[in-house]
Amino acid sequence: MPTPVETGGRFTFADWQEQPVGPAEATPRLAHAEVANSFTGGVEANRTTCAYTIAYTGENVGTYTGMELLSGSVDGRKGTFVLEERGSFDPAGTVCRFEVVPGSGTGDLAGLTGSGGFTFRHGDSSVEYTFVYSLA
Numbered sequence: 375m376p377t378p379v380e381t382g383g384r385f386t387f388a389d390w391q392e393q394p395v396g397p398a399e400a401t402p403r404l405a406h407a408e409v410a411n412s413f414t415g416g417v418e419a420n421r422t423t424c425a426y427t428i429a430y431t432g433e434n435v436g437t438y439t440g441m442e443l444l445s446g447s448v449d450g451r452k453g454t455f456v457l458e459e460r461g462s463f464d465p466a467g468t469v470c471r472f473e474v475v476p477g478s479g480t481g482d483l484a485g486l487t488g489s490g491g492f493t494f495r496h497g498d499s500s501v502e503y504t505f506v507y508s509l510a
Contacts, residue, residue: 383415
């Protein structure tokens with residue numbers, strides 16, 4: 375069993391696009407969103423592809439799930455992988471945990487497993503993340 379490695383860094387986000395699913399003024403309500411993230415640090419990935427399903431349970435309060443496709447590198451090993459994300463948000467910010475989708479690693483990242491997370495506070499221009507991973 376490979377020894378887990380902890381890495382981290384920061385990411386920025388751009389081009390948030392959100393569309394209601396069903397009645398836009400109802401509570402609870404659903405939405406789909408897409409965003410492009412750019413990671414630096416242990417994970418290097420420019421303009422990821424990320425899609426979320428959001429459940430609003432109040433004004434600026436709710437939970438979300440999503441998938442994010444990253445192409446780049448992890449600690450210098452190049453490839454592509456997918457993160458499954460789960461989080462919650464309120465007027466102060468967002469807390470998210472993520473896991474590598476099993477079997478999604480390609481190239482030098484084949485066999486990648488791992489998990490991590492981040493906390494975003496509204497007004498921050500970049501977000502610190504942590505990632506603990508293993509390569510088979």
